Amino acid sequence: MLTIAEFLALPAVRDAAPEEAVAPASPETSVRWVHSSEIYEIGPLLSAGDLLLTTGLGLAGVDAGARRHWVRELAGRGVAAVAVELGRSLPDLPGELLDEARRRGLPLYVLRQVVPFIRVCREANAVILDADARRIRMVDAVLADVHAALAAGGGTPGLVTAAAAVTGGPVALVTRSGRVVAAAGVRDERATDRLLRRPAAAAPVRVWDVDWGAVALGAGSATDSAGLDLLAPRLARVAAVAVGQSGAGSAGDPAAALLADLLTDTVPGTRELLLRAGLADFHPAPGAAVVGLAASAPDPRPVLAGWARAAHGEGLELLAGRVRGEALGLVAVPGSPDRTDPVGWLTGLLPATGTVTTVGPAVPLAEAGHSLRQAHAALPTATLLGCGTVPTRELTLPQLFAGLDDRALRRLVEDALAPLTAWDAATGSDLVHTLAVHLRAGGSRTRTAAALHVHRQSLYQRLARIETLLGRPVDDPASHEQLVVATTAAQLLHARDRSDGRPRGR
Structure with missing residues (x-):
């Protein structure tokens, strides 16, 4: 696109001796197209970024309120600027026109010399078309290199590398959550983060109606922001194809x-x-x-x-x-x-x-x-x-012991818990299970009682009986590992007996 500063520097515009009446927010404001018209109702026919040239013929026969309305309508359309040639229609710039333009922030210029508007439009729009053509050529070059990279098996890394090489700027392909799948033209993670936070252009990547992620483009030496805006959605469509062909099969499941x-x-x-x-x-x-x-x-x-x-x-x-x-x-x-x-x-x-x-x-x-x-x-x-x-x-220990046969498991149990298994078999109690729960509870009597759904006094009696039978404290660190291993083995044996429908035995 053409900026207002570049428009004012054109030979035809300089020959018209332009004077700034209302300054733009920035001289880099873009001009999408340059039109000339004398009709009062031109506002609805213009688009954001257009620049209007007029002699004011359509304003000469209307009152001040209508002129203000004309300015408001142009500002509402997002017109980039208005240039009024002073002469037979408007010998001087009407005060209400200037005042309303200031109120609405509409850039306004006065042209003191007569220059055919067709010459101004030809020069300005030729620059705009030439810039657009360069951008289109850039987009074509990117897509050609991207397709070549994909055909060569480069996948998504090849896609972003080819795009970054042509644009001269960073390119990233990211999932919807912001995870980077592939990036090129960035020095480190911090540069990648900056690109994702403030891309010069971005476009969503949709695959099989899924909002998969996005492509993000940074400023490049070979194009401008308008070129990146043009490239981003086209690159996103190619990226969607590359993602869909990533080995995921089909859209089924x-x-x-x-x-x-x-x-x-x-x-x-x-x-x-x-x-x-x-x-x-x-x-x-x-x-x-x-x-x-x-x-x-x-x-x-x-x-x-x-x-x-x-x-x-x-x-x-x-x-x-x-x-x-x-x-x-x-x-x-x-x-x-x-x-x-x-x-x-x-x-x-x-x-x-x-x-x-x-x-x-x-x-x-x-x-x-x-x-x-x-x-x-x-x-x-x-x-x-x-x-x-x-x-x-x-389940760490049970999984490790799953490969042992019943005989090996019973040996582990008997070596450590023989007095308890004998007592349980003789009395119908379940001291082995009580000990297993107590060990899994980290030796906490409160948690053990809660897990077994018994009163703490009943638990104290069971633990005392266990310690008497074993001949050592259940919280003795020296025997902790053996007791954990043995109770785990007992748990597996019990589960196997239950699974096979066998009566529980020693």
Whole structure:
């Protein structure tokens, strides 16, 4: 486009001896097109950024109020400026015209010499068209290089690199949550952050009717802001194609496809993960912890619906789907003072659906597959133990012991707990279970009593009996590890007996 300063510097305009009556907000104000007209009703025919040349013939026969209305209408249309040639129609600039232009902030110029308006329009509009042609050529060059990069297998990194090379400025492709998938022309992360906060131009990237993200363009040496505005939406459309061809399969169920590939560890890297997560409408905020979920149920749909309700109620990003007959998911938990333990917080949030659900460790988005695989791997053990919703961190030992046969597990139990198992078998009590709960409660008698639903005095009696039978305090650090291992082994044996329908034995 042409600026007002550049317009005033044109030879034809200089020959007209222009004088500034009302200054523009900036001499760099853009002029979209230059028109000449003498009709009073010209306002509705103009657009924002147009510059009007007139001799004032249409204003000569109207009163002061009509002239003010004429100015107001032009200012309301966003006209860039008005240049009035003084002469036979208007020997002098009417005071009401000047006053209203000042009131409305409409740039106004007086032309003291007669120059054919056709000459002014020809010179000005030729500059505008030439600049537009240069921008169009720049856009064509960018798109040609981008298509070549994509055809060569460059993917989204090739796309932004080609665009940055032609424009001479930074280019970034980001997901809706602001995670950078690819960037070029930026020196470091701080420069990238500045680009994302204040891009010279940007356009949304939509894939399969999903608001996936955006392209952001910074100021470049080879074009101006108008050129970047022209390029951004066209580049975004090409980026949408590149994102859609990123290996996500089809538009059918990108969530389930991504979860299946994460489960088999076949997503090649973070960039691919970001691309496909956006296609599945999963946009974790930068810094959010991602937690994997897995559940086994005859019908996963109620489980998935429960997860969705819980996530929606807390404003959490959720990626969930049915994979191989099981419910799998990823939840993004933003940092918060009440979420210092995202896994524990999320475990308490998830609904009790009557199914076994495992909650993986909290990890960055790049390691989402690890958390999902941990949750899925823990499902058989959690199901055997009859857990409800349980973090995988509470299943570490049971999972390690799952490969041991019953004989090996019984040896671990008998070596440490033989007096307790004998007492339980003889009296029908459950001292082994009491000890297991007490150890999991960190030795807290209050938490143990609450977990067992017994009075504290009853618990004290049980713990005293356990210590008498074992011959040592249950809180003795020297024997803590052995007791934890043995009670875990006992828990697994009991679960196997229950699963096989066998009577519980020693």
